[in-house]
Amino acid sequence: MHDEKLVIAVRLPAQPLRRSRTNLVPALFLLPAGIGIGTFVIVPAVLSLAASFFSVPLTGGAWTWVGLANYEHVLTDAAVLQAIGNTIVYSVITIVPSLGIGLCLALLANSVVRGRAFVRTALFLPMTANLVAMAVVFRWLFAFQGGFINQVLGFAGFGAVNWLGDTSTSLLTLAMVGVWRSASFSMMIFFAGLATVPGTIHEATRAEGIRGWTKLTRITLPIMKPTVVFATVVAVLGSIQVFDTVNVMTQGGPQGASETILTMTWKLGFGYFDLGAASALSFLLLVVLVGIGLIQRRVLAGGHK
Structure with missing residues (x-):
C-alpha cells in the first residue's frame, strides 16, 4: 500500500510537464503562420498607419509630420x-x-x-x-x-x-x-x-x-x-x-x-x-x-x- 502511494507521488509531477509539451505542439505548428502574418500583414499595416500622418519621401530621408493633412x-x-x-x-x-x-x-x-x-x-x-x-x-x-x-x-x-x-x-x-x-x-x-x-x-x-x-x-x-x-x-x-x-x-x-x-x-x-x-x-x-x-x-x- 505504501509502495503504491510512493509510485503515485513520484509520477504526479510528470503530468504538468506532459501537458506543457502537449500545449506546445499547436503553438509550434502556428508559429510559421504567425511569423508570416506578423511580417507581411501586421507590420506593414502599422507602418502604413504611421505613414498616413507623415510626408514620406520615396527616395529616403526623414519623414515630415503633417497630421491629418x-x-x-x-x-x-x-x-x-x-x-x-x-x-x-x-x-x-x-x-x-x-x-x-x-x-x-x-x-x-x-x-x-x-x-x-x-x-x-x-x-x-x-x-x-x-x-x-x-x-x-x-x-x-x-x-x-x-x-x-x-x-x-x-x-x-x-x-x-x-x-x-x-x-x-x-x-x-x-x-x-x-x-x-x-x-x-x-x-x-x-x-x-x-x-x-x-x-x-x-x-x-x-x-x-x-x-x-x-x-x-x-x-x-x-x-x-x-x-x-x-x-x-x-x-x-x-x-x-x-x-x-x-x-x-x-x-x-x-x-x-x-x-x-x-x-x-x-x-x-x-x-x-x-x-x-x-x-x-x-x-x-x-x-x-x-x-x-x-x-x-x-x-x-x-x-x-
Missing part, C-alpha cells in the same frame, strides 16, 4: 472621390447578380444526378483560373478592334462598341467580369451551405408538397442564414478590393471612369509618389473592411441567439 487630401481630391464612387457603383452592380447567379448554380449542381462531379467541376473552374491571365483574355474579348464580342455584334448587324475605352461602358464591362468571377465563388459557398440542410427537412417538405420558390425562401434560405451572410460579406469585400482586372484591362481609364480605391491607392503611392496619401487611403479602406467584418460577426451572433 493626408486624410484631408484624399477626402477632398476629386480623383479620389471619383474612385470611391466608382467602387461603390461597381459593388452595387456586381454583388447582387453574383449572389443570385451563385445560388442558382449551387441549386443546379445540387440537383444534378448524372454527371454531378463534372457539373460541379465545370461550375467551379472560373474560381481556379488565374485572374490576371483571365483579365488579359477578357481584354481581348472586349477589344474595340478585333475583339470577339464586337465581331459577334458585327455578324448580327450591330456596330462595334468601345467597351473598355468609353466612359459610359468601361466600368460596366469590368463589373460583368467581376460577376463572372464572384459568382463561381458564391456558388461554392452556397453549395457547401446546401449540404448543411438536414435530409429530414427535404423529406418533410416533400411530404407536405412544399417545393420550388416557397421551399427556397421559407425553409432553405432561413436555415442557411449563416451561409448567406458569409457569402454576402465575401462578395462585398471582393468588390471593394477589386484591383487585378481593372489594372490589366483599363488601368482606371478612360478619364478615371473605371478607377477604384485600390488602383487609386497604387497610383498615389507609385505613380504620384505620394506615399502619405496612399497610406491614408489604404487605412481608410482597412477601417471599412474591419467594419464590414464586425457587422458580419454581429449578424451571425444574432442569428445564433
Whole structure:
C-alpha cells in the first residue's frame, strides 16, 4: 500500500510537464503562420498607419509630420472621390447578380444526378483560373478592334462598341467580369451551405408538397442564414478590393471612369509618389473592411441567439 502511494507521488509531477509539451505542439505548428502574418500583414499595416500622418519621401530621408493633412487630401481630391464612387457603383452592380447567379448554380449542381462531379467541376473552374491571365483574355474579348464580342455584334448587324475605352461602358464591362468571377465563388459557398440542410427537412417538405420558390425562401434560405451572410460579406469585400482586372484591362481609364480605391491607392503611392496619401487611403479602406467584418460577426451572433 505504501509502495503504491510512493509510485503515485513520484509520477504526479510528470503530468504538468506532459501537458506543457502537449500545449506546445499547436503553438509550434502556428508559429510559421504567425511569423508570416506578423511580417507581411501586421507590420506593414502599422507602418502604413504611421505613414498616413507623415510626408514620406520615396527616395529616403526623414519623414515630415503633417497630421491629418493626408486624410484631408484624399477626402477632398476629386480623383479620389471619383474612385470611391466608382467602387461603390461597381459593388452595387456586381454583388447582387453574383449572389443570385451563385445560388442558382449551387441549386443546379445540387440537383444534378448524372454527371454531378463534372457539373460541379465545370461550375467551379472560373474560381481556379488565374485572374490576371483571365483579365488579359477578357481584354481581348472586349477589344474595340478585333475583339470577339464586337465581331459577334458585327455578324448580327450591330456596330462595334468601345467597351473598355468609353466612359459610359468601361466600368460596366469590368463589373460583368467581376460577376463572372464572384459568382463561381458564391456558388461554392452556397453549395457547401446546401449540404448543411438536414435530409429530414427535404423529406418533410416533400411530404407536405412544399417545393420550388416557397421551399427556397421559407425553409432553405432561413436555415442557411449563416451561409448567406458569409457569402454576402465575401462578395462585398471582393468588390471593394477589386484591383487585378481593372489594372490589366483599363488601368482606371478612360478619364478615371473605371478607377477604384485600390488602383487609386497604387497610383498615389507609385505613380504620384505620394506615399502619405496612399497610406491614408489604404487605412481608410482597412477601417471599412474591419467594419464590414464586425457587422458580419454581429449578424451571425444574432442569428445564433
